[in-house]
Amino acid sequence: MNLSIKHWLYAGAVGLLITACDNRLNVVPTQSIEQSQALNTEQDVQITLVGTYDGLSDVNLYGGGIQYIGDLMGDNRDVLFGGTYATIDEIWRKTVTTSNTVTRDFWLDGYNAINRANNVLSALTKVGEANRGNIEGQARFIRGALYFELVKAFGKSWNDGNPTANPGVPLVLTPTTSVTDADYRARNTVAEVYAQAIDDLTKAESLLPATQSGGTGFATKGAAAATLARIYLQQQNYASARDAANRVITSGTYALEDNFADVFNDATNGSEIIFKIIVTDQDGANDMNTFYASSPNQGRGDVRVQSKFRALYATGDVRGTFFNTAGQNTFTSKFNDQYGDVPVVRLAEMYLVRAETNLRLGTSVGASPLADVNLIRSRAKATALTTVDLAAILLERRLELAFEGQQLADIKRTAGTVGTVAYNANNLVLPIPQREIDTNKKLVQNPGY
Template sequence: MNSSIKYWLYVGSVSLLFTACDSRLDVVPTQSIEQGQALNTEQDVQITLTGAYDGLNTSAAAQNGANLFGGAFQYIGDLLGDNRDVVFGGTYATIDEIWRKTVTTSNTVNRDVWLNSYSTINRTNNVLSALPKVSEANRGNIEGQARFIRGAVYFELVKLYGKSWNDGAPTANAGVPLVLTPTTSVSDADYRARNTVAEVYTQVLDDLTKAESLLPATQSGGTGFATKGAAAAILARVYLQQQNYAAARDAANRVITSGAYSLESNFTDVFDDATNDNELIFKIIITDQDGVNDMNTFYASVPNQGRGDVRVQSKFRQLYAAGDVRGTFFNTAGQNTFTSKFNDQYGDVPVVRLAEMYLVRAETNQRLNTSIGATPLADVNLIRNRAKAAPLTAVDLNAILLERRLELAFEGQQLADIKRTAGTVGTVAYNANNLVLPIPQREIDTNKKLVQNPGYN
């Protein structure tokens, strides 16, 4: 499969399904399949699955670069959870709103995240509906990949648009609409209300658990495609967000002990496409046909083909001790400092990597007073040793959480960690209304069953 294939089969967004045809849908890409001929063969299903992968990066609907795991999920998680560790100095008012926690209901990045997420979900629904067209030998793998994509996207959506699992009652709090079958025409039944946070998490866990059981350990396309380890790694994140520490620990331990991945010897190699496939569990493949990735666009300096928008402050850099190579993995242009994680304009975007799994296992073992796989101290020092940081002689929960922050900086986990630990963003509590994105106004206007999040008009 080639991740750069642009595939438009059906419109997947809730809003586009409920409105008149958008003019850009009148243009049929040369690499698409006519709807009347679609999903008649296994090859058709395979192409649709390729389109779902492409939806995680840049789709034809992405007018504002809101390309999900190609950048938007990450920078929203970081900027919405930022307390001036960085400064957003760019001219994009939509992203500045995210950084300032003043997102409006008309914000187009927010709109396109919703739009592209449901478009991608609908592609997976089409794949899952056509599994009988797939040979028995390939059916499980294809189903597993589609479920992985759908589960991973719904997890990001419920974190962005719903209250945190530990904020009130998940069985009552509004999440996002669950759409689990293909939508090819519009009727009153297609106007979906928001499912509860608990219902969305249940679906996410169902998709990812089935994906882990169905997927192989490796794919011929490499770490740009879902594998058993990728499903387990995202499951570890989901369980951690739910504070189901035993399940999170066990999922992370399955990834570590699978032997399919290993830490890179040098921290800097993790962000070099030529050397990083040992550690990356899942990534978004970027090609020159796709264009640049959003992480490079917003986080990299101008000399590194970026816009130089996200500027790292000394307040954050000072968290690294002397000798820690992560504390020097920055570059300076003019008077501003930038992370060097995304210097490659066409570099693949890491989604989840092995270092995170060691830190999940360390944290959950610490919370549970267990040592499944290794002691928390051993796991933390494994990560620190790779970074040439001085080993610790003892750890507590705060030390492990700090290690997550140092290791995973700018990779999209900031807000999720603050929310699950009931922390604050500066003086803003983890459960503040403005740390949850608004349902885009065009969705509210179109679908009268949708209820807006508190704090938004």
């Protein structure tokens, strides 16, 4: 299937087809729509799929929100949030309220994109056999990835109590074309949501090609496997996480960039990025640039990296100098390009997943843990280690993946702390938005809110 970047221009039209949107030009009520009018042909389904990607790229999802929520909620003054957005300041201070609009829109936009994916999956009979598997795989990838992100944020960690009893998020697997009482769903358990995400991504991996004509902005076999590696790692299913990461590494589709800085340069990062959000000066937005970049780099300069964190890098490690200063403040250089694509998952992370899981299991599938860690350190010009333990691997994750959204997830799965706050504290789980609680009486609020 040829999905060119031009198709992103259809995103607004797709929103009219599958959501109740607030468009000033829209004079026909769109609270409901006759599905037979919306998805009649393969082209309709393809356009809807592109609209699903557009939803996934929203600034409250992989356009930045998912990443900075994961980092700021897990931050212990490694950074200082100096911005004027009270909603993001709440996230950084772990004092999120039920009316927080950032977390509200994370929920709303997540389910909006899931609904678009459900529309695609409901209309696969309209797609010819040549494209059907690829389209199904892409829709399942998006749905599975978003359910994983939602349950991580709004549900307790897998290792906190009983995931088969703890409430996760509602599973909606069919299109919502109009809102009735039947659409007000109770929260499925954490285990049920994980199972659905794994099912979607496992099927996606089996259906998707190794590469897409649109590049790494579209789901591939490797993107599905990499997301599965994250999910299994979060579950502490180390053998499955190791094997998924190893499939990505040994696929031959990806390669580490020679220079660390090139990973974050759209002109040079073609081989390492497994999945990203495409941003152009015509479409898309990069909220990592908005909040993490300095004002000379078109950002707001809100997230300021402290010397405490920079001191974790040893002398000679180029990652420890991948910062820039403006005035008295220091900023990461990972998101300097206002129109730069937003990386979601990259190959370096898969090496670190494989290293950690091999170490925990006492295996050397693909390579030894020491070899994988030193491969990442070598690229960073950091001194090679002679031995490696779990603490060293977890530190390497912090140094390599800083500001890429994995901080809180790592703290939770390893039962760590955010400062003095335990990994299973109530305020490290986002509240169900009050708007949803008020609308859907079947929803139960998280403890502490």
